[in-house]
Amino acid sequence: MAALRAGPRPGRREGSEELGEPGAPDPSPASLDLPAMSSEPVVQARGLVKRYGTRTAVDGLDLEVAAGAVTAVLGPNGAGKTTTVETCEGYRRPDEGTVRVLGLDPVADAAALRPRIGVMLQSGGVYSGARADEMLRHMAKLHAHPLDVGALVERLGLGSCGRTTYRRLSGGQQQRLALAMAVVGRPELVFLDEPTAGLDPQARRSTWDLIRELRTDGVSVVLTTHFMDEAEALADDVAVIDAGRVIAQGSPEQLCRGGAENTLRFTGRPGLDLGSLLKALPDGSQADELTTGAYRIAGQIDPELLATVTSWCAQHGVMPEGIAVERHTLEDVFLELTGKELRA
Amino acid sequence: MSAGTYTPRPGAAPLPRMIAAQAALETRMLLRNGEQLLLTVVIPALLLVLFSAVDIIDTGAGEPVDFLAPGVLALAVMSTAFTGQAIATGFERRYGVLKRLGASPLPRWGLMAAKTLSVLVTEVLQVALLTVIAFALGWAPEGNPLAVLLLLLLGTVAFSGLGLLMAGTLKAEATLAAANLVFLLLLVGGGVIVPLDRFPDAAQSVLGLLPISALSDGLRDVLQHGTAMPWADAAVLAVWAVLGLGAAARFFRWE
């Protein structure tokens, strides 16, 4: 049931409990569970290597992005997210490996590809003396069937910027303008490099909503982030990257479930007979009294296990207070896979 | 916005429309920038008025304005095509504008064409303004307007190549400093307001090969002395144009 996948092979795998061996044959390449995965992937990177001088920024990266989905590229600073995305956008030529975006070579077929993609750079991209609506109107003029600029300005809360030029906009306003510029040309596929960096919680929500609307309307979205809550909340598919490689890919649920155990906590009378409890639980479960009266059960926490624990408590006259199931977060997954904190 | 708003409908606008839009934006950015206006409009106009009215520099025989107007026209070309373009493009590169436009449907050559158009539009405005001022000061130009046009165009190409070379290779701050310094040095040593024959002979032969000297000298030959076409000056400008554009095409970095 776990679908956590490690190693360089793209595509999801069902029916494998543990992390796949790098290069192991994919047992069921057809068992893809997103409806959109049935069409051609919009991004396909194989063995991508990109070096800056002697530093290897991307080191044999494999990535497949499904059409019509939101895909998050999640990783710590310097993991190679921007380099990967910018290679897909045609800014950089791979040193090794191949990249196809919408079936095209981003460098050789740049002229055909550019009108079809929307790009939000990690920073900058606007004339310092341009006003928000002016820059947006300009980007719209470069496209054949752009969105209504006025409506987009309102949608992203840029209406209040008025005559303020870009250099005097707040960081969040600059960020939202860059996002608007990426979508105004009605692209099939957008690349958003840290679309919510520096946004206040409200603006962040509104950006998330916009990204969901894009997906609903059939736009494929690739975004980078180092916020796991963002990846969990938004993405259909998450590619966790570290040191220039994809170390795991799957839906947030799959990643959090696979390979990682969840925990159940409660407090009760001190000195419970955990041996007797363990006998009632499935094999591989663990039970500890962490501090006096504070208990932790680790294992595959499902509704059945929860029922077992509570009925055991009932039999022993224990009131399990503050009972809580803790789900594994992507942050835990990242820590488990790399031994590092995601946001060091 | 309602459902279906973002339904993909990609496509590039027709090329002429993209280039026109880009040129219009670039021109607006330039005209909105105070420092740029100082450089391209205020300084040439002030120099023309000041040195025509006050006899500070010996401009040789004839009315000072007849000597000064061609030089100031050359200066106007340099200020827009070289100094202004180098500084603006340098900062566009620094702030990722060139990079972002590189992912838009506008091809890179289209962006360059738009920049050239925007420079030409600005120059038309400058020349119109300076011509009016010069006439008010009693300017009596001679020669063939077509020769003047050709020289102005050659000068524009030469200075654009050099400006883009600088913007595409140096850091934005370095470009800002260097472009202003070069502007100042060429203003003094390029025969704009100070006749080249005020300099020692050895210096004159070197200074005479500068693009600004070739342009101001060429314009002066036509407008002040009625020469049909100053081929030597045109040739110097053509060489600078080829060198500058060639090097810019070779070394320009977009990020």
Ligand SMILES: Nc1ncnc2c1ncn2[C@@H]1O[C@H](COP(=O)(O)OP(=O)(O)OP(=O)(O)O)[C@@H](O)[C@H]1O
């Ligand atoms: N233009 C460049 N020249 C040299 N090294 C670079 C360049 N761009 C990136 N690098 C290096 O390549 C590595 C990957 O950088 P990249 O920008 O792709 O990371 P990232 O995952 O986007 O990080 P962040 O979360 O900080 O944006 C880093 O070690 C970085 O220092």
Ligand SMILES: [Mg+2]
């Ligand atoms: Mg980055």
